[in-house]
Amino acid sequence: MDFALLRDAFWGLTFDGIALGAIYALISLGYTLVYGVLRLINFAHSEVFMIGTFAALVTASGLMGVKVEDDPRTGGSMILTLIICLVVAMLASAITAVLVEIVAYRRLRQRGATKLATLISAIGVSISLVELFRIITDSLPREFPRIMEKTFLFSYAGADIRNDKVIVIIAAGLMMFALERFITKSRCACERSPCNASAL
Amino acid sequence: MLTPAITLYASLSRDTRTGKALHMKKNRVLAVVAAVAMATSSFVAFAPSASAACSSKLKIAYQGPLTGPEAALGINELNGVKFALKKFLAANKSANVDPVVYEVDDQGDPAVAGPIAPKVAAEECVVALVGPAYSGASRVSLPIYEAAMLPIITPSATNPTLWDFGKTVFHRAVLTDDYQGPALARLVTSRVKNAKVFLVNDATDYSVGLAKTVDITLAGRLVGKDTTPQGTTDFTATIAKIKKAKATAVIYTGYFSQASVFVKQLRDSGSKAVFAAGDGVLDAQFVKLARKAAEGVLLSAPAIPMETASPKLAAEMVKAGWTPGVYTTESYDAANFFLEAIKAGNTTRATIEKYVSTKSHKGLSKTLKFDDKGEVSGADVNGFTIKNGKIVLLGAIKA
Numbered sequence: 001m002d003f004a005l006l007r008d009a010f011w012g013l014t015f016d017g018i019a020l021g022a023i024y025a026l027i028s029l030g031y032t033l034v035y036g037v038l039r040l041i042n043f044a045h046s047e048v049f050m051i052g053t054f055a056a057l058v059t060a061s062g063l064m065g066v067k068v069e070d071d072p073r074t075g076g077s078m079i080l081t082l083i084i085c086l087v088v089a090m091l092a093s094a095i096t097a098v099l100v101e102i103v104a105y106r107r108l109r110q111r112g113a114t115k116l117a118t119l120i121s122a123i124g125v126s127i128s129l130v131e132l133f134r135i136i137t138d139s140l141p142r143e144f145p146r147i148m149e150k151t152f153l154f155s156y157a158g159a160d161i162r163n164d165k166v167i168v169i170i171a172a173g174l175m176m177f178a179l180e181r182f183i184t185k186s187r188c189a190c191e192r193s194p195c196n197a198s199a200l
Numbered sequence: 201m202l203t204p205a206i207t208l209y210a211s212l213s214r215d216t217r218t219g220k221a222l223h224m225k226k227n228r229v230l231a232v233v234a235a236v237a238m239a240t241s242s243f244v245a246f247a248p249s250a251s252a253a254c255s256s257k258l259k260i261a262y263q264g265p266l267t268g269p270e271a272a273l274g275i276n277e278l279n280g281v282k283f284a285l286k287k288f289l290a291a292n293k294s295a296n297v298d299p300v301v302y303e304v305d306d307q308g309d310p311a312v313a314g315p316i317a318p319k320v321a322a323e324e325c326v327v328a329l330v331g332p333a334y335s336g337a338s339r340v341s342l343p344i345y346e347a348a349m350l351p352i353i354t355p356s357a358t359n360p361t362l363w364d365f366g367k368t369v370f371h372r373a374v375l376t377d378d379y380q381g382p383a384l385a386r387l388v389t390s391r392v393k394n395a396k397v398f399l400v401n402d403a404t405d406y407s408v409g410l411a412k413t414v415d416i417t418l419a420g421r422l423v424g425k426d427t428t429p430q431g432t433t434d435f436t437a438t439i440a441k442i443k444k445a446k447a448t449a450v451i452y453t454g455y456f457s458q459a460s461v462f463v464k465q466l467r468d469s470g471s472k473a474v475f476a477a478g479d480g481v482l483d484a485q486f487v488k489l490a491r492k493a494a495e496g497v498l499l500s501a502p503a504i505p506m507e508t509a510s511p512k513l514a515a516e517m518v519k520a521g522w523t524p525g526v527y528t529t530e531s532y533d534a535a536n537f538f539l540e541a542i543k544a545g546n547t548t549r550a551t552i553e554k555y556v557s558t559k560s561h562k563g564l565s566k567t568l569k570f571d572d573k574g575e576v577s578g579a580d581v582n583g584f585t586i587k588n589g590k591i592v593l594l595g596a597i598k599a
Contacts, residue, residue: 002441004444005440005441005444008444009440009441009443009444012436012440013436013437013440016434016436016437020434020436068488068491069491131267134267134271138275138523139267139271139272139275140272140485140523141272141457141460141485141489143460143488143489143491150468152470160469160470162468
């Protein structure tokens with residue numbers, strides 16, 4: 001093991017790790033939420049995020065007119081673009097998730113199909129969505145225009161703290177808090193299942 | 201060999217007297233038996249006769265990944281073949297060649313290529329094949345194509361040992377990895393003074409193989425190594441190591457989609473180390489994706505981009521709706537060599553094979569003239585850099 005690296009880069013890697021971990025945590029929340037309520041491992045979960053990301057991309061480059069060759073936006077225009085992209089991405093993901101449930105899971109669940117059947121249906125949806133987007137995008141990566149400039153805010157014990165990562169950590173914390181409140185306080189979340197909020 | 205299995209299935213699954221389908225359950229069992237029989241027959245007993253006459257139009261096949269995570273490269277190559285075929289048919293209207301490329305999607309995966317290859321070999325109108333794109337898939341397909349006498353020219357499988365697997369039908373339109381790795385190392389050391397190189401691979405066969413030859417050539421100039429498996433989205437840990445090693449150059453032996461993410465994150469971290477990579481990154485898409493971060497990147501390739509080889513043809517391709525990428529030029533050349541053979545009056549696999557192994561073809565990338573092991577001779581590994589958003593040819597990398 002490279003102890004010298006560990007010593008020198010410890011805080012930097014820790015900070016970056018927390019930022020990355022915050023994103024993973026948000027994604028896994030979705031997994032556990034679906035599993036907690038439906039007892040189903042939703043294999044199409046990542047595709048829901050993919051569609052959300054594409055929605056944000058289309059919104060940023062189309063609706064908001066952020067071009068890839070432009071300099072990142074600043075001030076009010078940047079905040080507005082970020083918020084609109086965020087809302088559109090959330091809507092697109094939500095609609096996709098509902099559609100997937102209606103198309104691939106609902107009937108199976110109503111007829112009391114085995115878990116395996118639902119699982120295979122989930123894998124099928126996952127493959128279909130991925131291949132659909134491969135066709136749409138010609139299987140070529142798309143680049144996301146940079147809406148916000150990444151800048152170093154300050155340096156702490158050798159760790160360079162960057163604005164985008166700070167935002168990720170704060171946003172993830174806020175969203176987790178909001179979800180927790182929603183599940184414990186709202187009747188809607190509990191009525192759908194024998195209050196599986198504890199499963200979270 | 202597939203037909204008898206189907207007939208067997210059809211006759212078994214019907215009651216011989218009434219002609220009605222037998223009981224479902226039994227039927228299902230028979231279906232399984234028949235499926236197994238078909239699968240085994242295509243594995244073991246394929247015997248597509250090389251002499252079988254094709255009664256309709258001759259077909260050019262392309263084999264490579266057309267779906268799955270590797271599809272971008274396969275589509276680049278398929279576009280080159282399609283474009284060559286389109287141009288050929290526009291110039292030779294009466295040619296007896298199918299205007300549609302026979303597409304073989306092996307996903308770049310030997311496990312997928314294995315069962316597909318016999319079907320391709322059994323198509324009697326497929327007289328030539330451009331591909332397979334990947335070395336692993338080539339290794340399993342080649343013995344089958346050799347048995348069926350189907351001539352192939354691979355535009356991108358660069359593993360040096362491939363000839364052993366299909367001696368009589370194998371041809372390769374590019375140099376092997378044995379040439380590219382040392383050339384990439386030399387490109388970096390010749391352009392970065394006292395280079396301190398950090399070497400990163402993506403754990404794929406191609407990447408590890410290329411990194412190995414780079415490593416040997418760099419010798420004392422190497423200050424660190426790391427692996428970032430394909431699909432990595434966060435390169436922070438590797439970048440921390442690069443900074444720690446005070447590297448002045450980073451050589452990445454993976455593919456362009458990852459490279460663009462890597463180089464962006466490297467620049468975002470404030471590092472100014474020169475970024476260099478092999479043919480997997482030589483793609484107009486890389487420049488498009490990495491933008492400013494792509495400036496000054498050094499690339500090596502036994503291949504040449506369509507935009508550099510012929511800006512006119514590249515523009516024509518884009519107009520036709522096909523984006524040229526890595527190995528599009530080599531695929532275009534390979535397809536043209538086969539089409540030239542057909543134009544010269546060769547209509548069977550055997551005669552086309554003889555034509556491509558004895559004659560030469562002046563292509564866009566190089567003159568294709570295969571030696572007795574199916575390799576091109578006298579080709580160069582080229583160096584490239586990115587300047588003002590364009591891939592610029594630096595010329596052949598000197599030994």
